[in-house]
Amino acid sequence: MDWDKLVQLIVNGLTLGGVYALVALGFSMVYGILKLLNLAHGDVVMVGAFIGWGVLGWLGGAQDPAVAVWLLITLMVLAAMVGCGFIGVAIERFAYRPLRRAPRIAPLISALGVSFFIQNSVLLLFGANFRSYESFDLVDVGIGISWGPLNVWILRVVVFVSALAMMLGLWLLVTRTKLGKAMRATAFDREAAAMMGIDVDRVIVRTFFIGSALAGAAGVLIGLVFGSINHFMGFGYGLKGFTAAVVGGIGSIPGAMLGGLLIGLAEALSVGYIEDVTGRIADLTGGRFPRLGSQFSDLVVFLILIGFMLLRPQGILGKREVKKV
Amino acid sequence: MSANGQPAPLLRLEGINTYYGQMHILQDVNLEVREGELVCLLGGNASGKSTTLKTILGIVEPRTGAVILDGRDVTRDSTAKRIERGLAIVPENRRLFGPMTVLENLELGAYLRPRADLQEDLERVYSIFPLLYERRKQLAGTLSGGEQQMVAMGRALMARPKLLLMDEPSMGLAPVLVERSFEVIQEVHRAGVAMLVVEQNANVSLSIADRGYVLSTGRVVLEGKASELLTHDELRKAYLGR
């Protein structure tokens, strides 16, 4: 067994998982409060990646940044969070709120429309080219944390740690603050929350802001460690975030965090081992099953999704939906 | 006190008509609760009792008519504004926040109160319901029905209301707990809080109330002093079953 490879894959999986968890959180929060699948959420991630790219270019680019690298990255993340937060608020206001009393299919279709609208707007503004953060110029790949034979690029560590920090911050917000309590109350029973004097509309707006800001941060983190960005990337990351939210238990915040990490790990391990495993199966069965390359890792991820849908639709930490009488 | 020596009305509904879509539910409802008064609102199922309370609180808006709270027309005001003027509700079926703790439920009752008063308000509620202090860390959804009722009342009292609306506070309780909940209602009433109580149990509620109204298909069909309603022939036939 190649332990170095395994550890390296786990490190990759955790980085990826941290990002998926951030995306899943937005999905789950919005679902929890509106029972709405925000299909445009992945596209908010994409816009975040572009905002980060814009800030990077504006501050001199990766080769010749005008400010210290840590400050540059912080500014990229913050700008994407604020920008995407407001985009989320706008989406809620114009695409979902007018349909709040409509049958549930209506906001779903509206969400699809928003998704196409955002994708095509970015296409129009920036074209179809892939863009790169050129992170290897930004932070030398040799700089990292070494531990025995293991060497982890510092940027990966930064990405994972900032994802964790944001999750911790959200957790504190939801459990400790007045807004967090109002969010949970509204998600559980909107009318009862209104009866306490909670301004339910305002709580919903803030939920969209926070969820979308996390998506924006995720977009920048993706740009920093997972290569190029383009107007179509939101679909894939949105789907992974959705998968993570469902696996963890949609509507559950710790569930989204756990689901994100699990899906990230599953994907990374599939990338690393799918060739070996399917190759061995093909050998044993005389070629009855196909040999799959690492590009098929998504197959594993979505098999997990289907498995959960069939066997435990409420996810790991979710509760079976109890109809309120 | 108003000029004629009667306590000033804390709440007045004037010609309220409330609709759900095309359905005309409340029809020209006039109702009054004076300061410190305990008024009960009686009526059969679907007669519009809960809708009346929701209209007062601003959860539903009347199509015509006015809600006057403490001398001000609040018909177009938000629920939050009304609560700030001294309203609170124990809703039908309690509507606790099940996945949250007892303490969090109580804190939500004080959502619009200044944070500085929170501790004092909590202590006041714990002194009425000492059990809630013991259970403060338990999830509300895991409490027994009787305990949940205490949380619902405690949560409403956290708002320090001048007028407390209660929608069938004794529903689903064992007889001994029904008695206890009426005791609490009287206790709170004696502390000076005016109350508008919806009850199926006309007999008991009229026995503790000052006045009563009877709704039937969205109209006020009877109103008067509780003692008079208790002996009213029609009411007895319809609700008291004797």
Ligand SMILES: Nc1ncnc2c1ncn2[C@@H]1O[C@H](COP(=O)(O)OP(=O)(O)OP(=O)(O)O)[C@@H](O)[C@H]1O
């Ligand atoms: N949200 C709503 N949408 C449509 N119709 C409603 C709604 N809420 C109540 N109704 C209808 O309005 C009428 C009055 O309901 P309401 O809840 O006020 O009755 P109630 O007197 O409180 O009855 P109960 O004693 O059974 O609680 C009923 O016919 C009910 O079906």
Ligand SMILES: [Mg+2]
């Ligand atoms: Mg009712």
